[in-house]
Amino acid sequence: MRAFVTGGAGFIGSHVVDRLLADGATVTIYDNLSTGFREFLDDARLRPGFTLIEGDLLDTERLKRALPGHDVVFHFAANADVRFGLDQPRQDLEQNTIGTFNVLDALRSAEVRRIVFSSTGSVYGEPHVFPTPETAPFPIQTSLYGASKVAAEGLITAHCEGFGFQAWIFRFVSILGERYTHGHVFDFVKALLADPHHLPILGDGRQRKSYLHVGDCVEAILTALAGADGRVNVFNLGTEEYCTVDDSAGWICEHLGVKPERQYSGGRRGWIGDSPFIFLDCSRIQTLGWKPKLSIRDGILRTVDFLMSHRWLLERAARR
Amino acid sequence: MRAFVTGGAGFIGSHVVDRLLADGATVTIYDNLSTGFREFLDDARLRPGFTLIEGDLLDTERLKRALPGHDVVFHFAANADVRFGLDQPRQDLEQNTIGTFNVLDALRSAEVRRIVFSSTGSVYGEPHVFPTPETAPFPIQTSLYGASKVAAEGLITAHCEGFGFQAWIFRFVSILGERYTHGHVFDFVKALLADPHHLPILGDGRQRKSYLHVGDCVEAILTALAGADGRVNVFNLGTEEYCTVDDSAGWICEHLGVKPERQYSGGRRGWIGDSPFIFLDCSRIQTLGWKPKLSIRDGILRTVDFLMSHRWLLERAARR
Numbered sequence: 001m002r003a004f005v006t007g008g009a010g011f012i013g014s015h016v017v018d019r020l021l022a023d024g025a026t027v028t029i030y031d032n033l034s035t036g037f038r039e040f041l042d043d044a045r046l047r048p049g050f051t052l053i054e055g056d057l058l059d060t061e062r063l064k065r066a067l068p069g070h071d072v073v074f075h076f077a078a079n080a081d082v083r084f085g086l087d088q089p090r091q092d093l094e095q096n097t098i099g100t101f102n103v104l105d106a107l108r109s110a111e112v113r114r115i116v117f118s119s120t121g122s123v124y125g126e127p128h129v130f131p132t133p134e135t136a137p138f139p140i141q142t143s144l145y146g147a148s149k150v151a152a153e154g155l156i157t158a159h160c161e162g163f164g165f166q167a168w169i170f171r172f173v174s175i176l177g178e179r180y181t182h183g184h185v186f187d188f189v190k191a192l193l194a195d196p197h198h199l200p201i202l203g204d205g206r207q208r209k210s211y212l213h214v215g216d217c218v219e220a221i222l223t224a225l226a227g228a229d230g231r232v233n234v235f236n237l238g239t240e241e242y243c244t245v246d247d248s249a250g251w252i253c254e255h256l257g258v259k260p261e262r263q264y265s266g267g268r269r270g271w272i273g274d275s276p277f278i279f280l281d282c283s284r285i286q287t288l289g290w291k292p293k294l295s296i297r298d299g300i301l302r303t304v305d306f307l308m309s310h311r312w313l314l315e316r317a318a319r320r
Numbered sequence: 321m322r323a324f325v326t327g328g329a330g331f332i333g334s335h336v337v338d339r340l341l342a343d344g345a346t347v348t349i350y351d352n353l354s355t356g357f358r359e360f361l362d363d364a365r366l367r368p369g370f371t372l373i374e375g376d377l378l379d380t381e382r383l384k385r386a387l388p389g390h391d392v393v394f395h396f397a398a399n400a401d402v403r404f405g406l407d408q409p410r411q412d413l414e415q416n417t418i419g420t421f422n423v424l425d426a427l428r429s430a431e432v433r434r435i436v437f438s439s440t441g442s443v444y445g446e447p448h449v450f451p452t453p454e455t456a457p458f459p460i461q462t463s464l465y466g467a468s469k470v471a472a473e474g475l476i477t478a479h480c481e482g483f484g485f486q487a488w489i490f491r492f493v494s495i496l497g498e499r500y501t502h503g504h505v506f507d508f509v510k511a512l513l514a515d516p517h518h519l520p521i522l523g524d525g526r527q528r529k530s531y532l533h534v535g536d537c538v539e540a541i542l543t544a545l546a547g548a549d550g551r552v553n554v555f556n557l558g559t560e561e562y563c564t565v566d567d568s569a570g571w572i573c574e575h576l577g578v579k580p581e582r583q584y585s586g587g588r589r590g591w592i593g594d595s596p597f598i599f600l601d602c603s604r605i606q607t608l609g610w611k612p613k614l615s616i617r618d619g620i621l622r623t624v625d626f627l628m629s630h631r632w633l634l635e636r637a638a639r640r
Contacts (some may be wrong), residue, residue, distance in 0.1 A: 086482045087430075093421050097471060098613050108409075122457075138444075142481040147474030151417060154467030162406045163460040163590050182366050207460075221488040232460050258510075272482050 001025040004070040004112070006057065007077030009036030011179045012118060015218050016074050021047040022246075023222075030066055032056040037316070038256070040179050055309040057099030059187055060106065063303050067110040067152050074116045079145070081182050096148035096154070104159050113294035116225060118166045119153050121169060121236065121280050122209070130279035134171070134234050136188060143273030157232045166231055168224050170217075173238035173280055175213035181317035184245060184270075185300055188252050189307045190314045192260060199253070199260040202270035205246035208277045210238045213299035217293040217294050221283055227288040234282035238259065239292045245270070247298055256308075324390040324593035326377065326423060327397030329356030331499045332438060334364070335538045336394055341367040343542075343552050350386055351397060352376040357636070362501050369396050374559065375567045377419030380426065387430040392545075394436045398466070401502050402590050409464055416468035417475070419431075426481050436488045436545060438605070439473055440599050441530070449578060451601035454554050463593030485547040485550055492539075492556035493600055496623040497534035501637035503592075504565060505620055506573050509627045510634045512580060519573070519580040522590035525566040528597045530558045533619035536612040540605055547562070547608040556600040559612045565590070568620055575621050 003020050007013040008029030013036070020027050026049035029041065033054060057077055067073070079095040100117075107115065119316040123146050124132050125139040134224050141147040159165040176185055184202075191200055220237050228235075247263075253260060268276045294302070307314060323340050327333040328349030333356065340347050346369035349361065352373060364370050375382040387393070399415040420437075422539040427435065443466050444452050461467040470626055479485040496505055504522075511520055525600050548555075566582075573580060588596045614622070627634060 089425065089482075090421070093418070095473070097417060098413070100411070105409065137455040138458055140554070141474035141477045144475070144478045144482065147471070147478040150474050151467070151471030154461035154470050155464070156411070158462045158464045158467040158593065162464065234460070273478065 001072060002070045003158055004028045004030065004067060004073040006030045006073065006075045007036065008160055009038065009052070010076060010183050012175055012214055012217060013017050013074070013076035014040035014179060016188050016221065016222045017041065017044050017074065017216050019222065021049060024047065027051070027308050028053060028066065028070060030063065032053050035080065035181065038055045038227060039165065040226050043256070044157050046073055050246065055319045057102050058094060058103050063102055063106045065281065067106045067112060070110070070112055072114040072116065072139045073098055073103065073107060073112060075100065076118045078118065081145070086272060092144045092148035095278065096145070097151040100152035101155050101165055107165070108159070108163055113165050115155055115156060115165060116221060117152065117170065118168050119149045119171045120146065121171050121173050121238070121278050126275050131275065132236070133281040134284055142275065160231050167233065168221070168228065169232070169281065170216065170221060170224070170238050171234070173278055175209035176211050176299050176300070177212050177218050178306045179214070180306065184248065185252065185303045185313070186307065186317070188249060189304055190318070192253070192256055193311070193314070194318060196258040197260050198263055199249060199302070200263045200265070201245060201249060202265050203245065204264055205244060205262065207268070207270060207274070208242045208243050208279065209245065210280060211243045211296045211299050212238050212292060213294040213302065220290045221292040224285060225289050235285040236282045237285060238280040239296055240282065241296055243296050248256055250301055251297050252304055255304055270291050321392060322390045324348045324350065324393045326393065326395045327356060328398060329353055329358065329360055329372070330400070331501050331532055332495055332537060333394070333396035334360035334499060335534050336396065336541065337361065337364050339538050339542065341369060342588060347371070348373060348386065348390060350383065352374050355400065355501065355596065363509065371464050378414060378515045380422050382455035383422055383426040383561055384429050384513065387426045390430070390432055391424065392434040392436065393427060393432060395420065396438045397576065406464070408593060412468035417471040418517045420472035420602060424475055427485070428479070428483055433485050435476060436483060436576060437472065437476055437490065438454070439469045439489050441491050441493050441558070441598050442595065443470045444595070445561045446595050450597065451599045453601040453607060454556055454604060462595065465493050465567055466548065476507045480551050486551065487539045488541070488548065489552070489554045489557050490541060490544070491554070491600065492589070493532050495534050495537050496531050496619050498622070498626045500623050500626065502634060504568065505572065505623045506634070506637070508569060508626065509624055510577055510638070512573070513634070516578040517580050518583055519569060520583045520585070521565060521569060522585050523565065523587055523594070525569065525582065526566065527565050527590060527594070528562045528599065529565065530562045530598050531616045531619055532558050532612060533614040533622065536614060542550070543608050543610040544605060555605040556602045557605060558600040558602050559616055560602065561616055562593055563616050571617055571620055572624055575624055
């Protein structure tokens with residue numbers, strides 16, 4: 001396999017890169033290093049078949065020059081934080097929607113026809129069916145992030161119909177684990193290191209959320225790529241459980257041996273556009289034989305351990 | 321009402337403009353005249369309260385200067401032809417998705433918070449439920465046009481959630497009637513005038529489609545705007561019937577007194593990304609008291625009469 005990984009220096013992308021290289025693929029990484037880290041590629045760069053191209057998805061010429069000669073693109077480059085869409089509304093449009101269009105356009109020029117895409121459970125908006133299946137009722141988008149990902153999904157599947165592309169689209173719950181760079185575990189660990197006596201929590205703490213460890217995520221992606229051969233293959237990716245933000249806070253505090261006062265910002269949602277309940281029906285991917293190995297709790301604690309031993313990330317990855 | 325109508329010189333937009341002016345509104349039209357016609361505004365420009373601004377949605381500065389002082393935007397400017405997405409993939413992205421983002425951004429700056437949007441039944445891709453309700457299963461996009469409209473819907477509803485906008489979104493079947501400038505009736509009339517002995521038909525003629533007369537469409541939009549007050553109001557718009565392309569060809573030929581040989585291009589679809597069956601469940605808008613006045617057949621024949629008496633359009637509107 002000659003893989004092209006956009007966002008390959010990012011959290012999930014770099015794990016995909018490591019796995020593909022370990023499996024013997026040659027891998028070209030295309031990343032603008034805006035939220036990715038060269039350090040995430042320290043293992044990868046020692047392998048044969050590794051190439052890093054520093055480039056942005058909006059640089060269509062560079063993208064078009066880089067793509068020929070590959071046989072599949074893993075398109076993971078994105079503005080991946082759902083929370084800040086309202087501060088910079090154009091960012092999701094540019095990096096996620098237009099960026100995806102540019103990738104598709106370059107694929108077409110290069111006659112590369114297979115694309116793996118990291119979408120999100122946020123495309124379900126605030127669903128009314130739980131666990132939420134891939135065929136949930138036509139959702140109303142509630143975040144600019146979700147809107148940008150549903151737009152990207154549409155561009156990809158229209159290219160499947162119109163230009164004979166084949167796509168594997170994954171709607172993730174929140175992914176965590178080694179190299180995790182944003183989200184509530186990041187915020188909690190950082191806050192507790194600064195002040196172990198107080199823990200600020202967005203919302204009322206009762207938001208119900210699902211999390212998946214990045215190792216399980218990568219395994220699921222490769223399982224689907226090997227086992228699903230439709231023109232358009234859409235899979236939810238998550239665990240068969242959910243937890244509350246309060247549960248997670250409790251596990252993290254116990255693990256760190258702290259007993260802070262919890263300071264809630266209040267409200268059912270952590271931020272505008274936040275979905276108070278995320279729980280995806282993952283039976284479709286499970287029919288291919290995949291099952292997550294780590295529970296939500298285990299995934300969260302491994303993430304805490306990683307952050308505690310990589311404290312430089314807590315500074316450098318803080319909203320750049 | 322101080323209305324701002326993007327695409328107000330176009331087919332549906334100009335009818336909305338006429339109706340709003342007749343109802344006593346002041347109306348600013350923002351149109352790049354790429355597919356609209358000054359002639360469609362011949363009645364409108366005689367009324368007080370009429371302003372035409374020639375501008376493109378990609379000209380964000382002009383848009384931002386034009387918007388303040390209005391209280392609702394009817395956003396109808398779009399690349400409206402579903403068939404040519406594959407020839408110019410970037411056009412739907414720019415005019416429909418990015419264009420809509422620019423409108424929303426300008427609305428935000430101008431503190432205008434109400435938007436009426438012309439979406440399309442094409443957002444359902446190839447549905448499996450008929451008649452197709454607004455809550456149909458999460459669709460897979462099959463055309464770049466549908467993808468661009470679902471992207472625009474997502475941007476609009478995310479702005480409702482994030483910035484307190486209120487939206488009325490209409491998913492149209494094919495609209496026809498006076499000032500109709502593209503679609504199968506246009507193609508059939510033009511072909512029969514050139515050669516009454518042969519009629520080229522895209523697909524196998526058995527595609528089942530729904531059509532709505534533009535007068536009924538405008539009435540439905542104003543009914544919903546007056547009667548639905550949710551944050552996000554999504555309505556299918558169509559009739560309670562459908563016909564085949566062959567039915568339509570028969571009505572048109574009989575009306576014109578011709579008996580051409582039908583030449584089918586073949587296949588279940590008229591073009592790549594075409595949906596072979598479009599039939600929308602319109603019970604939601606009907607609960608507000610709206611019902612179409614014209615049957616599909618009557619709508620088609622009035623369109624034929626209009627085109628026969630405005631033959632300049634058959635030349636000038638042919639794919640510009």
